[in-house]
Amino acid sequence: MSKLLIAQSGGPTVAINATLAGILDAASNNPRVDKIYGGVNGIEGVLQERFIDLTDLAVDREQLKILWQTPAAALGSCRWKLSSEEEDEGAYEKFMEIMKKHDIAYFIYIGGNDSMDTVDKLASYCRRKNIDDFYIIGAPKTIDNDLVGTDHCPGFGSAAKYIATTMAELERDCHVYTTKTVTVVEIMGRNAGWLTAASALSRIHGAKGPDLIYLCERPFELETCAKKVEELLKSQDSVLIALSEGVKDKNGQYISGSLAPQGVDAFGHVQVAGAAMVTADYLKNRLGCKTRAIAFNLMQRASACLASKKDLEESFQLGSVAAKAVIGAESGKMASIKRLDKEKYTVCYELVDVSEVANRERKVPLDMITESGDDVKQEMVDYLLPLIQGEPRILYENGLPLHIHLYE
Amino acid sequence: MSKLLIAQSGGPTVAINATLAGILDAASNNPRVDKIYGGVNGIEGVLQERFIDLTDLAVDREQLKILWQTPAAALGSCRWKLSSEEEDEGAYEKFMEIMKKHDIAYFIYIGGNDSMDTVDKLASYCRRKNIDDFYIIGAPKTIDNDLVGTDHCPGFGSAAKYIATTMAELERDCHVYTTKTVTVVEIMGRNAGWLTAASALSRIHGAKGPDLIYLCERPFELETCAKKVEELLKSQDSVLIALSEGVKDKNGQYISGSLAPQGVDAFGHVQVAGAAMVTADYLKNRLGCKTRAIAFNLMQRASACLASKKDLEESFQLGSVAAKAVIGAESGKMASIKRLDKEKYTVCYELVDVSEVANRERKVPLDMITESGDDVKQEMVDYLLPLIQGEPRILYENGLPLHIHLYE
Numbered sequence: 001m002s003k004l005l006i007a008q009s010g011g012p013t014v015a016i017n018a019t020l021a022g023i024l025d026a027a028s029n030n031p032r033v034d035k036i037y038g039g040v041n042g043i044e045g046v047l048q049e050r051f052i053d054l055t056d057l058a059v060d061r062e063q064l065k066i067l068w069q070t071p072a073a074a075l076g077s078c079r080w081k082l083s084s085e086e087e088d089e090g091a092y093e094k095f096m097e098i099m100k101k102h103d104i105a106y107f108i109y110i111g112g113n114d115s116m117d118t119v120d121k122l123a124s125y126c127r128r129k130n131i132d133d134f135y136i137i138g139a140p141k142t143i144d145n146d147l148v149g150t151d152h153c154p155g156f157g158s159a160a161k162y163i164a165t166t167m168a169e170l171e172r173d174c175h176v177y178t179t180k181t182v183t184v185v186e187i188m189g190r191n192a193g194w195l196t197a198a199s200a201l202s203r204i205h206g207a208k209g210p211d212l213i214y215l216c217e218r219p220f221e222l223e224t225c226a227k228k229v230e231e232l233l234k235s236q237d238s239v240l241i242a243l244s245e246g247v248k249d250k251n252g253q254y255i256s257g258s259l260a261p262q263g264v265d266a267f268g269h270v271q272v273a274g275a276a277m278v279t280a281d282y283l284k285n286r287l288g289c290k291t292r293a294i295a296f297n298l299m300q301r302a303s304a305c306l307a308s309k310k311d312l313e314e315s316f317q318l319g320s321v322a323a324k325a326v327i328g329a330e331s332g333k334m335a336s337i338k339r340l341d342k343e344k345y346t347v348c349y350e351l352v353d354v355s356e357v358a359n360r361e362r363k364v365p366l367d368m369i370t371e372s373g374d375d376v377k378q379e380m381v382d383y384l385l386p387l388i389q390g391e392p393r394i395l396y397e398n399g400l401p402l403h404i405h406l407y408e
Numbered sequence: 409m410s411k412l413l414i415a416q417s418g419g420p421t422v423a424i425n426a427t428l429a430g431i432l433d434a435a436s437n438n439p440r441v442d443k444i445y446g447g448v449n450g451i452e453g454v455l456q457e458r459f460i461d462l463t464d465l466a467v468d469r470e471q472l473k474i475l476w477q478t479p480a481a482a483l484g485s486c487r488w489k490l491s492s493e494e495e496d497e498g499a500y501e502k503f504m505e506i507m508k509k510h511d512i513a514y515f516i517y518i519g520g521n522d523s524m525d526t527v528d529k530l531a532s533y534c535r536r537k538n539i540d541d542f543y544i545i546g547a548p549k550t551i552d553n554d555l556v557g558t559d560h561c562p563g564f565g566s567a568a569k570y571i572a573t574t575m576a577e578l579e580r581d582c583h584v585y586t587t588k589t590v591t592v593v594e595i596m597g598r599n600a601g602w603l604t605a606a607s608a609l610s611r612i613h614g615a616k617g618p619d620l621i622y623l624c625e626r627p628f629e630l631e632t633c634a635k636k637v638e639e640l641l642k643s644q645d646s647v648l649i650a651l652s653e654g655v656k657d658k659n660g661q662y663i664s665g666s667l668a669p670q671g672v673d674a675f676g677h678v679q680v681a682g683a684a685m686v687t688a689d690y691l692k693n694r695l696g697c698k699t700r701a702i703a704f705n706l707m708q709r710a711s712a713c714l715a716s717k718k719d720l721e722e723s724f725q726l727g728s729v730a731a732k733a734v735i736g737a738e739s740g741k742m743a744s745i746k747r748l749d750k751e752k753y754t755v756c757y758e759l760v761d762v763s764e765v766a767n768r769e770r771k772v773p774l775d776m777i778t779e780s781g782d783d784v785k786q787e788m789v790d791y792l793l794p795l796i797q798g799e800p801r802i803l804y805e806n807g808l809p810l811h812i813h814l815y816e
Contacts, residue, residue: 008584012581041585044586071581076584078586164808166707166711168809169707169710169711170706172479173420173706173710174706176480177484178449178486201807201808202808204805204807204808205805205808205810205811207811207813294707295703295705296707297700297703298591298700298702299574299577299702299704302578302581303574304577305573306713306714388807388808389806390807391802398612398797399569399612399716399793399797399798400569400572400573400576400609401573403576403613405614
């Protein structure tokens, strides 16, 4: 009998706690596990022995349901990356000492590619040191959908559903006036445009959706955009644009920084405007029309009431797969989703070598973007649509959704 | 037998179409009405005879349900205000000619206080001209909750629920990291802080909610705010602030404009930063911590999937009341909500003179704000809580909510 430790890392999603719930559910039934710990604030907190006991929670169906619907990492997170062994072998030794001290044989780290790097490093260390009583597995999550080794990432489907739903709602809102207006919506994604692509799903029921969609995989030219908008405004009053926060010009410069030299505040400090604000300002000055910049900001990764049921279910399953794998003595792997049938959308879960995932980034293939560079092709819609299916039944009390609070 | 005309005006809400559905439902059963028209783009479109026939829609239960859940004004909107009779009597004459031409005896205008001004002017004109075969009634809506003559405004409860829910989610998101961070959230309301006050509801289940809440009814001083935040950061990592977009300093200057002189773009054009961005920048420079500005922007008035069921039901009822009143030969009134019992929250619907509503603004009473000026009192929570109760069952298809499209 040994202990299982779970920690979460990287940016929050609305599905990362569903994975945690899946792990708890699978581990609570396993005779090899007698206690389940949560490490608070990721690997950083683990190295400070900030543990909370989740053993009782794991068998509390009602609380697991609330955990399942709580956005953001219930165990907290960190942005801290384990240094290489050469740089800081002490951290590795300390980590293993803590595991030994608390009788922890199994560790599941839920996170993105930085976290998978930590899993890879720890697993490699154990291999080299012939440590054969400690196992570590990664469970993926990221709204950016930029992990390799998995068809898509837990958390992404829910963020995509938020973006598709909200874009459809914004289209309705922007449609009501007859004043010529351009609305530029900034969507998360510094290097990968998957989330911005999801704005195209807002057209599913025949709605117009965004008129222009710019992913960060292609150069973004303000003047080209202005010409397109000018043309569109000849026949319509409202133009809606979806824009990756990370769009760059042809010289590789982020659009979001381009006003910085003049954009200083009253103290002379540089202000960095977002890509949507820069674009909206440019279009206002260039075309003389009303413009508006909207950033989906944290809402796109935190709106749990708008989550995709499919995403939450898959995230739960991945947690279950990760738990069974690590307790079954697998190590240095990441649980992942494989799409078996594109037409009917069926998936299976498998394990991939975490070394193949760590520090890599999966961008949108250029052939999923239209030639004109301002929209996505049908195959992107086909890829995305199954991921936003279904609406979870959220538990409300007093008009507000219930959230779990595992630590102060 | 006569025709009924309905038009919508002012800023969109997620409940304005529920009121339209309520009118259609009530009018479809009335023997005095043989046709129902929708005027596209408010009074502006009415004067251009831009009518669509809603008679069939009024008896289509399925489409009414979709109308009920569609955000923004399904009939379009306008920001156009009817001039006074002295300035432009021709507009009044033209309006009445159009009504006569189309055999329209009943007109319901759904809108805020500008729209109630139009209702008031038209009703007064009819009275003075002894026109006794035309009746006009106002139906209220505004997310700002700033109309007098009604306990609260249709659309407000849903926006309040969005704000409470999203604030609770942001609190969870901001809680995950150990880096000192201040998040400033800008909420709609140029002159009235009701929506910002609704952020306090996010504490209902024992959550921390926003640490500081600043309504536009009280002067907002950046330095006072900075001192509060500095103190809070000594004992916590994340500070969450809710701020009305219309907060002003003690000299009555909007905070949102205070960076304008230096905040120019590459073309020398003035950039106006929002109140949250100005505050976040100030705090970053003053305290040296990470800050983030978030604007709920159009999402707070368009997120129909997060609507308050109570709000939608009341909005529907108000439409029904307005329809019955106008067909019953009432004119120059607005349908309104009266709260009968504060403890159990029961309401009744009544008619108030529209002249008492037009062009007036109901701000948050100062005695609902704490002495320190950075929070609301319990009586505000008691007033708001009944308005966000219940979640509507939204019809989805293919993972996205269904919306109605009444015109191109």
